[in-house]
Amino acid sequence: xxxxxxxxxxxxxxxxxxxxxxxxxxxHGASETHFPLAPPDAVAYPETTEExxxxxxxxxxHRCPVVGWGTGTSLEGQAQAFQGGVCVDFTRMNRVLEVSxxxxxxxxxxxxxxxxxxxxxxxxxxxxxxxxxxxASLGGMASTRASGTTAVRYGTMRDNVMGLEVVTATGQVxxxxxxxxxxxxxxxxxxxxxxxxxxxxxxxxxxxxxRGIPEAISAAVCAFDTAADAVxxxxxxxxxxxxxxxxxxxxxATVRAVNAYAGMNLPEKPHLLLExxxxxxxxxxxxxxFGAIAAxxxxxxxxxxxxxxxxxxxxxxxxxxxxxIMAMRPGARSxxxxxxxxxxxxxxAVEACRTDLESAGIDGxxxxxVGDGNFHAVLIFDPEDAREEQKVxxxxxxxxxxxxxxxxxxxxxHGIGVGKLPYMKRxxxxxxxxxxxxKAALDPDGIMNPGKMTPPRN
Amino acid sequence: xxxxxxxxxxxxxxxxxxxxxxxxxxxHGASETHFPLAPPDAVAYPETTEExxxxxxxxxxHRCPVVGWGTGTSLEGQAQAFQGGVCVDFTRMNRVLEVSxxxxxxxxxxxxxxxxxxxxxxxxxxxxxxxxxxxASLGGMASTRASGTTAVRYGTMRDNVMGLEVVTATGQVxxxxxxxxxxxxxxxxxxxxxxxxxxxxxxxxxxxxxRGIPEAISAAVCAFDTAADAVxxxxxxxxxxxxxxxxxxxxxATVRAVNAYAGMNLPEKPHLLLExxxxxxxxxxxxxxFGAIAAxxxxxxxxxxxxxxxxxxxxxxxxxxxxxIMAMRPGARSxxxxxxxxxxxxxxAVEACRTDLESAGIDGxxxxxVGDGNFHAVLIFDPEDAREEQKVxxxxxxxxxxxxxxxxxxxxxHGIGVGKLPYMKRxxxxxxxxxxxxKAALDPDGIMNPGKMTPPRN
Numbered sequence: 001x002x003x004x005x006x007x008x009x010x011x012x013x014x015x016x017x018x019x020x021x022x023x024x025x026x027x028h029g030a031s032e033t034h035f036p037l038a039p040p041d042a043v044a045y046p047e048t049t050e051e052x053x054x055x056x057x058x059x060x061x062h063r064c065p066v067v068g069w070g071t072g073t074s075l076e077g078q079a080q081a082f083q084g085g086v087c088v089d090f091t092r093m094n095r096v097l098e099v100s101x102x103x104x105x106x107x108x109x110x111x112x113x114x115x116x117x118x119x120x121x122x123x124x125x126x127x128x129x130x131x132x133x134x135x136a137s138l139g140g141m142a143s144t145r146a147s148g149t150t151a152v153r154y155g156t157m158r159d160n161v162m163g164l165e166v167v168t169a170t171g172q173v174x175x176x177x178x179x180x181x182x183x184x185x186x187x188x189x190x191x192x193x194x195x196x197x198x199x200x201x202x203x204x205x206x207x208x209x210x211r212g213i214p215e216a217i218s219a220a221v222c223a224f225d226t227a228a229d230a231v232x233x234x235x236x237x238x239x240x241x242x243x244x245x246x247x248x249x250x251x252x253a254t255v256r257a258v259n260a261y262a263g264m265n266l267p268e269k270p271h272l273l274l275e276x277x278x279x280x281x282x283x284x285x286x287x288x289x290f291g292a293i294a295a296x297x298x299x300x301x302x303x304x305x306x307x308x309x310x311x312x313x314x315x316x317x318x319x320x321x322x323x324x325i326m327a328m329r330p331g332a333r334s335x336x337x338x339x340x341x342x343x344x345x346x347x348x349a350v351e352a353c354r355t356d357l358e359s360a361g362i363d364g365x366x367x368x369x370v371g372d373g374n375f376h377a378v379l380i381f382d383p384e385d386a387r388e389e390q391k392v393x394x395x396x397x398x399x400x401x402x403x404x405x406x407x408x409x410x411x412x413x414h415g416i417g418v419g420k421l422p423y424m425k426r427x428x429x430x431x432x433x434x435x436x437x438x439k440a441a442l443d444p445d446g447i448m449n450p451g452k453m454t455p456p457r458n
Numbered sequence: 459x460x461x462x463x464x465x466x467x468x469x470x471x472x473x474x475x476x477x478x479x480x481x482x483x484x485x486h487g488a489s490e491t492h493f494p495l496a497p498p499d500a501v502a503y504p505e506t507t508e509e510x511x512x513x514x515x516x517x518x519x520h521r522c523p524v525v526g527w528g529t530g531t532s533l534e535g536q537a538q539a540f541q542g543g544v545c546v547d548f549t550r551m552n553r554v555l556e557v558s559x560x561x562x563x564x565x566x567x568x569x570x571x572x573x574x575x576x577x578x579x580x581x582x583x584x585x586x587x588x589x590x591x592x593x594a595s596l597g598g599m600a601s602t603r604a605s606g607t608t609a610v611r612y613g614t615m616r617d618n619v620m621g622l623e624v625v626t627a628t629g630q631v632x633x634x635x636x637x638x639x640x641x642x643x644x645x646x647x648x649x650x651x652x653x654x655x656x657x658x659x660x661x662x663x664x665x666x667x668x669r670g671i672p673e674a675i676s677a678a679v680c681a682f683d684t685a686a687d688a689v690x691x692x693x694x695x696x697x698x699x700x701x702x703x704x705x706x707x708x709x710x711a712t713v714r715a716v717n718a719y720a721g722m723n724l725p726e727k728p729h730l731l732l733e734x735x736x737x738x739x740x741x742x743x744x745x746x747x748f749g750a751i752a753a754x755x756x757x758x759x760x761x762x763x764x765x766x767x768x769x770x771x772x773x774x775x776x777x778x779x780x781x782x783i784m785a786m787r788p789g790a791r792s793x794x795x796x797x798x799x800x801x802x803x804x805x806x807a808v809e810a811c812r813t814d815l816e817s818a819g820i821d822g823x824x825x826x827x828v829g830d831g832n833f834h835a836v837l838i839f840d841p842e843d844a845r846e847e848q849k850v851x852x853x854x855x856x857x858x859x860x861x862x863x864x865x866x867x868x869x870x871x872h873g874i875g876v877g878k879l880p881y882m883k884r885x886x887x888x889x890x891x892x893x894x895x896x897k898a899a900l901d902p903d904g905i906m907n908p909g910k911m912t913p914p915r916n
């Protein structure tokens with residue numbers, strides 16, 4: 001078999017750093033959500049770009065599938081090896097190569113996690129702002145175009161990756177982008193690789209844009225009578241140009257779950273969680289403007305937390321939400337939806353989602369990054385109950401139709417993997433075939449994370 | 459001839475809106491800078507996307523070159539037809555299709571100019587921030603990944619184009635992106651087409667991100683003893699996280715030219731021109747911080763202009779700079795360099811450029827978007843003097859080497875066209891060939907703006 005022949009050569013290349021134990025294969029074939037196990041045939045642990053290039057040349061020669069791996073926290077099965085082959089685990093490529101305080105950027109290997117980078121940056125007064133919740137690897141975050149709670153202020157990985165080193169499908173090492181703040185020189189290959197989920201090449205180095213830690217940070221939680229009130233408050237806040245650093249919605253069901261999970265005592269109502277970054281006076285000014293807007297939308301009185309420990313308690317609500325939701329029904333799994341709509345349609349989308357799930361009898365607490373128009377419904381089901389699983393998939397399909405009918409997207413931040421692949425044609429129309437042409441040009445043998453992202457080959 | 463056959467069919471399609479007069483061909487084959495005339499064989503004036511698609515199908519069938527045209531203000535010969543064929547002039551596709559105040563975006567046809575869009579937005583409290591100086595078409599600005607004076611705050615076209623409608627090389631109409639604020643669904647085709655200079659398809663519609671007009675705007679001009687002082691002041695201002703909306707350098711030679719041209723009386727020293735956007739208190743705070751930093755770097759005392767007319771007088775210095783420079787030597791032409799370097803190397807780059815030009819005996823006033831690390835030297839030469847022209851090209855080559863040695867880019871914002879094509883290999887190495895693979899996949903017959911951007915075909 002061609003895969004086995006590749007593995008033989010990779011074993012000579014990497015020695016002990018090519019693993020084929022059942023445990024390791026299973027660990028690298030699992031998903032965070034509801035997809036079946038899809039293990040690779042081997043797991044490689046390269047330590048250098050040169051090793052990744054040598055590995056790719058071997059796999060190209062043998063037409064052996066190659067799937068990149070960061071921390072395994074992706075939510076759509078992006079790193080699962082549905083066609084077997086070699087999983088390239090970047091755990092050992094985890095060095096911060098350079099931090100430039102003057103240029104406010106860092107060069108890192110793909111296995112560095114966002115928390116590890118921020119730890120390394122602690123003394124510099126700088127931080128890397130993209131925060132998807134999980135302590136994901138930066139290579140994985142770039143590959144899935146991750147974002148999270150701070151995207152409303154600091155953007156997504158699209159906006160924060162300045163350049164890449166990539167090993168192509170043929171094992172060539174290329175560099176994209178520059179260390180300059182902007183460039184108009186040539187096709188934007190950086191943007192092409194960001195979000196391509198390992199289907200065009202393997203990222204072996206990233207140059208990331210950093211930000212200054214703000215002089216003042218202030219956070220608050222604010223209850224509303226309805227989710228629509230909360231969302232309309234968000235819309236008005238954006239309209240007023242208030243530069244929120246985070247603005248997150250948790251619905252009443254989520255608050256109920258968090259109260260039970262963390263022994264908290266919040267009113268069981270929709271809440272907005274907010275954070276503002278700026279100067280002392282700037283933050284105070286933002287708080288005042290937001291308070292006035294919230295009061296117009298049934299927002300309760302609230303206090304601002306400016307101390308780090310108080311802010312951490314407050315944000316624990318958001319960070320614990322997923323685990324709190326899952327703890328409500330032990331043994332259950334979830335399908336997490338990820339639609340993102342124009343902000344003007346957000347209230348309508350959240351309400352339609354809520355009504356749909358209720359009428360279908362599905363437990364689906366809603367939470368999300370409402371400043372971007374992106375929200376998640378955590379659709380809970382019993383993995384032993386095929387009927388219930390199908391019911392949840394049907395609801396997810398309806399939600400996708402809703403997003404597209406409102407001018408939105410199937411995925412705000414979780415990416416495509418296998419979970420959203422069935423919707424690509426519907427979202428992109430003929431542009432999906434064009435993505436297939438790009439894929440065929442850069443990966444002519446179809447070995448880079450095969451079966452993902454683009455239309456099946458003829 | 460295949461081009462003539464295509465023109466015959468296009469004439470049936472477009473009637474009077476296909477022009478072949480010498481005047482029109484010459485007008486569409488000229489450049490803003492020093493490139494020789496390169497006229498197309500015909501100029502098409504489509505009015506709808508369907509017409510553009512029909513046009514492309516005809517040109518594809520006859521392998522007839524197609525070059526897009528906005529306002530002709532590009533600086534690297536992007537719209538010149540070096541292989542003849544059809545120039546597609548988007549002047550008649552100049553409608554603003556939709557303005558969403560709630561979503562803060564606009565859908566426009568490619569022939570809308572940035573000033574026309576901002577006029578249309580006047581009543582909404584919103585504006586489109588990208589300002590390259592010229593009143594360019596938005597389709598052209600997207601195609602060249604334009605930026606300008608406000609990129610330091612609002613980003614470039616990369617950051618402000620949310621989605622596109624594109625007619626591909628085979629005449630298919632595709633849509634990229636969505637009206638949502640972010641998406642992780644598939645390859646970032648929007649970013650691939652932005653900056654591709656018409657070599658992959660023709661943009662027939664753009665969805666653009668808008669911003670709220672700030673509550674307060676304040677501007678100032680500040681003289682420094684040396685360009686290095688001015689640049690170091692910029693670096694410190696960025697480090698402090700002051701959110702300047704514009705921060706521009708004009709060197710002493712530029713000030714001299716502007717004084718002569720506009721009858722002004724500024725000290726003949728390097729100046730920074732600044733603008734801050736925000737709330738009343740925010741802008742005042744920013745001014746105070748900047749004043750303190752400037753004082754540390756030989757910055758002169760300065761006054762803030764908050765009234766529109768005072769600000770306009772002040773910015774006239776910057777907007778008149780190019781014409782003022784050219785007026786110093788009637789009949790001369792110029793080669794405008796466009797390097798962009800990491801901000802930490804900016805002072806070094808400006809000084810090295812200054813020294814090089816002086817020792818080569820070239821008139822080359824320097825001005826630029828120093829908050830991005832991007833600056834232009836306007837290298838003046840007599841177009842009748844081949845030796846002088848070569849001297850200027852040699853200096854530009856040395857400046858390119860300097861930019862690349864400092865981790866920068868050949869083009870911060872003017873793009874590639876024909877002027878920077880010789881440097882693509884040097885900047886991108888093997889990634890340039892990969893751009894060629896993308897080009898070959900999307901434009902297999904090589905009819906889209908041929909001879910530009912990518913390596914020559916085998």
